[in-house]
Amino acid sequence: MSLNTYRAGPDEHGHFGIFGGRYVAETLMPLILDLEKAYTAAKDDPAFKAEMSYYLSQYVGRPSKLYFAERLTKELGGAKIYLKREELNHTGAHKINNCVGQILLAKRMGKTRIIAETGAGQHGVATATVCALFGLPCTIYMGEVDIARQQPNVFRMKLLGAEVKPVTSGSRTLKDAMNEALRDWVTNVGDTFYIIGTAAGPHPYPALVRDFQSIIGEETREQMLAAEGRLPDTLVACIGGGSNALGLFHPFLDDPSVAMVAVEAAGHGIATGAHAASLTGGRPGVLHGNRTYLLQDEDGQIVEGHSISAGLDYPGIGPEHSWLHDVGRVTYVSATDQEALEAFKFLSRTEGILPALEPSHAIADVIRRAPTLPKDHLMVVNLSGRGDKDIFTVARELGVSL
């Protein structure tokens, strides 16, 4: 099959190739169709766009900077590295871009209650934030295991007025939080809007979240043209569900000169089985409303992911990434917990920026990749979140007690 564009998906049934779709219980199906209708109308409504850009600029602080990391570049001695500073957004990560979009959509649809799932807590914090901003009650589902390793974010959500419900079922991490959010939604069908945090789930969520995050790539394009007079050569981003990577990549998919690298979490190493690399170590299956690559056993039972980063610890990945993987447009690699930790320390010391453990995986790949490239090679890394929330985890790994 020849493709004129990589940016046309999904089709009307929500498919990217064989991936995506709407694999949900009948109870939710009418809600998903309503959401699709509301989003299609909002997307083309100048009033909605104006409201979005108002909050993104005045509240979130966009555009985020595209910063030339001079010391990092010098230390690695190869490609010229720029950091897309999503960690400078209000709440400290890219997640807020999507939450602003979805809560404005919820308001348009007349919904009065918000639910969300969270892994690292970044999406939970962003959701709790926009709920406080718009005065809507909010329930965040979070696995018990994640609650234990992300205490600062749990406290932040509570300060923002959210109810944080610990999830004790299954592996007690992100996938189970998503199960529990779906159970809430199926029970509260009339008034509740489910703000999904990544470019996954049943159609139209993967497309909708991607569109709300694409501002990252759109800004990067303009900023790079202004700084260097041309497009970047390589984009690098970490990937759990994949919303920050897709947000950066999507506006460049049809520019053949731009290479894209997405970095999955290899945990203790792919060979050990203790990882969260769905594309590298999984195969296609159906979970949480979409067909995508999943970590699963031969019986189709979902296998628990592992990563030092709670935000990447999910056994699936957004369906558009599965498709981009299969058609070969994006290169998918992985970085281990150890490599991410080293990258965390390295960026902190070379640039004075503490990256979250999630984008530390992207930095880990930059550390491997940049030295092999010429000095005029323009590389952009999505610094999708800041590392303050992770200092307890990092301290524990380094054997330091705080």
Add this chain to the structure above:
Amino acid sequence: MSTVSTTETGRIHRRFAALKAEGRAGLVTFITAGDPDHDTCLDLLKGLPGAGADLIELGMPFTDPMADGPAIQASTLRALATGARMTRTLELVRAFREGDADTPIILMGYYNPIYAYGVDRFLADAKAAGVDGLIVVDLPPEEDGELCLPARAAGVNFIRLATPTTDKARLPAVLANTSGFIYYVSIAGITGAGSATSDAIAAAVAHLRTGTDLPVAVGFGITTPEGAADVARVADAAVVGSAIVRRLEANLDAEGKAKPGLVPDVLGFVAELAAGVREARK
């Protein structure tokens, strides 16, 4: 004139025809394959028809049962912990069929274990084992190409769920390609949660009957013989799942192993439910 024709021939069709002739509703019971272990589950399965189950739903265990409440979540995890998997589920059906040629068996669960097994291979093996129908929670009409249409072609009923959110506009899509019976989920929610009023159920069943001649079974929230009887007065069958699974759970020791007397106790509960259903229209 119905919008869905029913040219049915299988065990499910025959069972509902027999119930109609008897002038009563049926009892559909749910247990999870392999809960609490393979052998105990098989004993239960074999005992269900004698206790009064007219149709049997057998849950296909899955790690992520998104539409299920705590009772069935725990049940499916217990089954997986004792080695349940799709091949073992089909073995249970085969073993059951050796002693019962008539009671319909419906496999119920989520799509991924079927997809991983391979749709064509699954349908062939399920049919050969004696499976009559499928209920797959996360396959709405929008995804009929995945399993529903292949199942119909293979002669396996695909039973759709209708819910309180299935409105008039959507009903034809839900009824199209459905066969065997319609399962009306009486509440918006997960299994084992609240229950609907008799009036709401009666109205919903009447609404469904405007679109189909297929039998209508009603489930979710039925926990007692009286509750089953209420449903049996207005629908063609009452489905009980979580309450049976909780009764099973009450017969487990601290390690989750079956205590002596589990099978007769659970079957005794099923007999009470069956009595409720059988007395309902008298």
